[in-house]
Amino acid sequence: MTDVATEKPRRGRPPVSDEQRQRQRLDLSRHAVRLFAERGVAATSGEQIAQAAGVSERTFWRYFPHKESCVEPLLTKMVDAFCAVVRAWPRELELIDHLREAYTPLLDAASDEDIEAVLAVVRLTQGERALRAAYLMLRERAEDTLAEVLAERTGLPRDAIEVRVQAAAMSAVLKVATDDVARAAADGVTRDTLEGHREQIAAALRGLSQVI
Amino acid sequence: MTDVATEKPRRGRPPVSDEQRQRQRLDLSRHAVRLFAERGVAATSGEQIAQAAGVSERTFWRYFPHKESCVEPLLTKMVDAFCAVVRAWPRELELIDHLREAYTPLLDAASDEDIEAVLAVVRLTQGERALRAAYLMLRERAEDTLAEVLAERTGLPRDAIEVRVQAAAMSAVLKVATDDVARAAADGVTRDTLEGHREQIAAALRGLSQVI
DNA sequence: CGCTTAATGGCAGATGGTGCCAATAAAGAT
DNA sequence: ATCTTTATTGGCACCATCTGCCATTAAGCG
Numbered sequence: 001m002t003d004v005a006t007e008k009p010r011r012g013r014p015p016v017s018d019e020q021r022q023r024q025r026l027d028l029s030r031h032a033v034r035l036f037a038e039r040g041v042a043a044t045s046g047e048q049i050a051q052a053a054g055v056s057e058r059t060f061w062r063y064f065p066h067k068e069s070c071v072e073p074l075l076t077k078m079v080d081a082f083c084a085v086v087r088a089w090p091r092e093l094e095l096i097d098h099l100r101e102a103y104t105p106l107l108d109a110a111s112d113e114d115i116e117a118v119l120a121v122v123r124l125t126q127g128e129r130a131l132r133a134a135y136l137m138l139r140e141r142a143e144d145t146l147a148e149v150l151a152e153r154t155g156l157p158r159d160a161i162e163v164r165v166q167a168a169a170m171s172a173v174l175k176v177a178t179d180d181v182a183r184a185a186a187d188g189v190t191r192d193t194l195e196g197h198r199e200q201i202a203a204a205l206r207g208l209s210q211v212i
Numbered sequence: 213m214t215d216v217a218t219e220k221p222r223r224g225r226p227p228v229s230d231e232q233r234q235r236q237r238l239d240l241s242r243h244a245v246r247l248f249a250e251r252g253v254a255a256t257s258g259e260q261i262a263q264a265a266g267v268s269e270r271t272f273w274r275y276f277p278h279k280e281s282c283v284e285p286l287l288t289k290m291v292d293a294f295c296a297v298v299r300a301w302p303r304e305l306e307l308i309d310h311l312r313e314a315y316t317p318l319l320d321a322a323s324d325e326d327i328e329a330v331l332a333v334v335r336l337t338q339g340e341r342a343l344r345a346a347y348l349m350l351r352e353r354a355e356d357t358l359a360e361v362l363a364e365r366t367g368l369p370r371d372a373i374e375v376r377v378q379a380a381a382m383s384a385v386l387k388v389a390t391d392d393v394a395r396a397a398a399d400g401v402t403r404d405t406l407e408g409h410r411e412q413i414a415a416a417l418r419g420l421s422q423v424i
Numbered sequence: 425c426g427c428t429t430a431a432t433g434g435c436a437g438a439t440g441g442t443g444c445c446a447a448t449a450a451a452g453a454t
Numbered sequence: 455a456t457c458t459t460t461a462t463t464g465g466c467a468c469c470a471t472c473t474g475c476c477a478t479t480a481a482g483c484g
Binding site for chain 1: 422
């Protein structure tokens with residue numbers, strides 16, 4: 001066998017592409033979040049979300065295992081952006097400096113027109129327990145990515161306690177700073193609020209090194 | 213009015229004491245966790261938990277708003293113990309030293325005969341998504357307590373970003389170390405595993421200060 | 425024992441979420 | 455164009471989760 005996935009005569013309807021599926025999820029996500037914000041999570045039924053997005057309730061439940069996971073597609077945008085920046089962290093630079101010059105995912109409007117939506121979701125998680133739980137789970141998944149980067153950097157094994165605790169701490173920094181910027185953006189996102197975010201992260205990192 | 217709650221002729225059946233209620237919750241909690249461990253969360257219905265504890269399903273749902281919150285009474289034991297130790301942190305001591313001599317909640321069997329049960333729950337949260345979410349929510353609530361202590365110590369306001377990020381980081385340290393000790397205690401809790409826990413926390417704290 | 429209030433249990437009902445099957449859609453083969 | 459094959463969708467039945475409502479019971483007190 002030269003390639004495992006090579007010889008496939010491929011008959012019948014092909015499965016939809018992964019990007020296609022993600023786009024569908026994102027679309028459903030947007031409708032769900034809008035409804036969540038308007039009337040709260042408890043008062044929004046899966047049927048209503050499905051109807052708003054123009055699909056049957058049954059297929060809605062196929063795209064999301066739980067109602068609260070509707071926030072994932074939007075929230076991962078932010079978390080993934082942070083992880084990507086950390087992954088690109090050059091050895092010779094201090095983290096704080098690297099972030100200052102590379103972490104602009106919220107400013108880079110060209111790369112993401114959902115900024116307001118993402119911040120709105122983060123704000124929602126501050127009041128809706130179910131959404132907060134989903135958010136925290138997402139963050140913990142992201143810790144694995146951070147741990148991998150840190151492991152490579154320090155030469156320690158991926159599951160060394162130092163590595164994992166540092167990853168968790170970095171994640172905490174982003175969490176606190178993000179909560180703040182989301183609150184600050186409650187009434188309109190201005191350039192200032194977004195630029196303030198980087199300074200928040202910087203301040204948080206400085207605060208972190210003062211631990212003990 | 214000398215006291216707000218003073219003049220109460222108190223007629224009719226008195227409400228049960230708070231401790232009584234907590235004990236009932238803890239009892240339900242133990243049954244629930246045992247069933248969760250035996251057959252998984254999804255395969256355990258509220259009705260079964262109620263039956264095991266000898267109450268009606270209706271009153272079970274009055275004690276716990278969600279099935280997963282059954283783990284709270286046991287998990288708070290551990291989180292609260294940590295918070296209490298941090299609260300007693302004397303100004304003149306390094307945190308790491310204070311913890312070394314004061315953080316023995318898991319060793320102090322006299323104060324808590326549920327050690328094994330607590331560790332079992334932590335282990336459960338590592339495989340059951342729903343329980344993990346409840347655990348993370350609990351931890352985030354505890355961050356407020358930690359933030360309060362840190363605020364008092366540093367003189368900064370309770371909601372200063374440095375304070376909150378340090379609280380989150382401390383919480384992360386405990387989380388990672390606790391996950392480890394729970395895993396280590398998978399086959400029986402020995403004195404060694406428990407004493408190792410303090411060293412885990414120490415190692416984690418050292419790792420934390422190396423961030424950047 | 426009556427009176428008052430709190431806790432409990434039972435029942436109905438909406439919502440969350442899954443398994444199953446029929447219907448439809450999208451491709452290649454004939 | 456039609457047939458065959460496979461993937462997605464929708465509809466339906468069904469169990470579990472959780473809530474509101476009311477009757478019943480328990481616990482105190484005069």
